[in-house]
Amino acid sequence: MKSLDDIAAQLQGYDPQSLSVSQVHAFLNELVHPLDTSEDVDCPVANALGCVLAQDAISPLDVPPQDNSAMDGFAFAFKDQPQVATQATQLRVVGTALAGKAWSGTVGPGECLKIMTGAILPEGLDTVVPQEMIELGESTITIPAGRFKAGDNRRLKGEDIEKGKAALKKGQRIAPAALGLIASLGLPTVRVKRKLRVAYFSTGSEILSLGEPVREGTVYDSNRYTVMGMLTRLGCDVIDMGVVIDDPVLLRQAFVNASQQADAVITSGGVSVGEADFTKAMMRELGDVAFWKIAMRPGRPMAVGRMGSSILFGLPGNPVAVMVTFLAFVRPALLRMMGSTETAPPYLKAKSLEVMQKKPGRTEYQRGLVSVDTNGQLQVQTTGNQGSGVLSSMVMGNGLIVLHHNQGNVAVGEAVDVMMFDGVI
Numbered sequence: 001m002k003s004l005d006d007i008a009a010q011l012q013g014y015d016p017q018s019l020s021v022s023q024v025h026a027f028l029n030e031l032v033h034p035l036d037t038s039e040d041v042d043c044p045v046a047n048a049l050g051c052v053l054a055q056d057a058i059s060p061l062d063v064p065p066q067d068n069s070a071m072d073g074f075a076f077a078f079k080d081q082p083q084v085a086t087q088a089t090q091l092r093v094v095g096t097a098l099a100g101k102a103w104s105g106t107v108g109p110g111e112c113l114k115i116m117t118g119a120i121l122p123e124g125l126d127t128v129v130p131q132e133m134i135e136l137g138e139s140t141i142t143i144p145a146g147r148f149k150a151g152d153n154r155r156l157k158g159e160d161i162e163k164g165k166a167a168l169k170k171g172q173r174i175a176p177a178a179l180g181l182i183a184s185l186g187l188p189t190v191r192v193k194r195k196l197r198v199a200y201f202s203t204g205s206e207i208l209s210l211g212e213p214v215r216e217g218t219v220y221d222s223n224r225y226t227v228m229g230m231l232t233r234l235g236c237d238v239i240d241m242g243v244v245i246d247d248p249v250l251l252r253q254a255f256v257n258a259s260q261q262a263d264a265v266i267t268s269g270g271v272s273v274g275e276a277d278f279t280k281a282m283m284r285e286l287g288d289v290a291f292w293k294i295a296m297r298p299g300r301p302m303a304v305g306r307m308g309s310s311i312l313f314g315l316p317g318n319p320v321a322v323m324v325t326f327l328a329f330v331r332p333a334l335l336r337m338m339g340s341t342e343t344a345p346p347y348l349k350a351k352s353l354e355v356m357q358k359k360p361g362r363t364e365y366q367r368g369l370v371s372v373d374t375n376g377q378l379q380v381q382t383t384g385n386q387g388s389g390v391l392s393s394m395v396m397g398n399g400l401i402v403l404h405h406n407q408g409n410v411a412v413g414e415a416v417d418v419m420m421f422d423g424v425i
Helices: 004-010 021-031 176-184 223-234 248-261 278-286 319-337 392-396
Strands: 041-044 073-076 089-097 111-115 127-130 140-143 166-168 189-192 197-203 237-244 264-268 288-293 301-307 310-315 348-352 363-372 378-382 399-403 415-420
Touching: 004 021, 004 288, 021 301, 021 319, 073 089, 166 176, 197 223, 197 248, 223 237, 223 264, 223 319, 237 248, 248 264, 248 278, 248 301, 248 310, 264 319, 278 288, 278 301, 278 310, 288 310, 301 319, 310 319, 319 363, 319 392, 348 363, 348 399, 363 392, 363 415, 378 399, 378 415
Parallel strands: 089 111, 197 237, 197 264, 264 310, 348 378
Antiparallel strands: 041 189, 073 111, 073 127, 089 140, 288 301, 301 310, 348 415, 363 378, 363 399, 399 415
């Protein structure tokens, strides 16, 4: 296992007092590794939402199991009626095929079968004409000329998933659509990584838990709830350790307890210049920890390292800075620990509706409100006050405007990158 110094030595230009966002990602990629595979578990499908597949989910059957109709209509053998391609054609209806039961008759030249969506196509029939596109007679239909070709509106056996093939890949995090797909295969359980155990506590004597009376100079702990919410949405088992005041004995106990129980420990507060040294001192004493100043806004101070067998993330104390550093660095690292192949949300391009002042040399994450203009193009504006303590700006916005390290001022109408919040926070 590499020490933090060994990892740092691999990074060109590593300076803990001035790290770029890309250097932080490179460092974390070396520090963080997937969980031990020996702890993989068989999970009932109903409980698998948010879990990460420990192995491919192999289909025990073809989906669909037979050729079937993609819609309500009339099925026929195109080879018996090739004139359909060039002229209107009348066919006699000889029966009706319903979903869930195979039709046992025969369909000859000049004939067709009324068929419902999902019904099995009898052998030899390969084309379905939608019912709304024919002229219906008493016992016949007339197909318009030149509108259809062989194989139209037919679902082929195994065209979705073939028997014996991987329906879902190892490392995929199970979303609602994947749950439905697993169930469609008749699989009652799937092999998944055990859930990541993450401990969290806020630090600072000025932080109040909910229910405590307000005192002068104190604030209620919002970070505890935003971080736990993001961890829960990520699918982690969260160990809530509340608020720990600036007391060496209590901080030591909290760090020891957290590192003994969790795969990762997250704290907020106590990593900025000028703050009480108790938190930093305890991190140094108990672990292999680096303290960084990152060229970003908000969220410049951050601590990262190992404490026992746990990975430690010491986040800044300001509420928005906590959320931004979590999204930018902690979330991708936790996904890697979970063994997930999921990548960071893709950036979308949106037209800026306002001038944004920005100096090259740091990455800025501004809270933005993305909308669609009259031409259907994405546009974005900031939510106003971008202070790192203005938590309401995260609620008002629906994404982060990402102004990159070397980027300068943004003009009205200029395209900027946006990372959307949906499904992330």
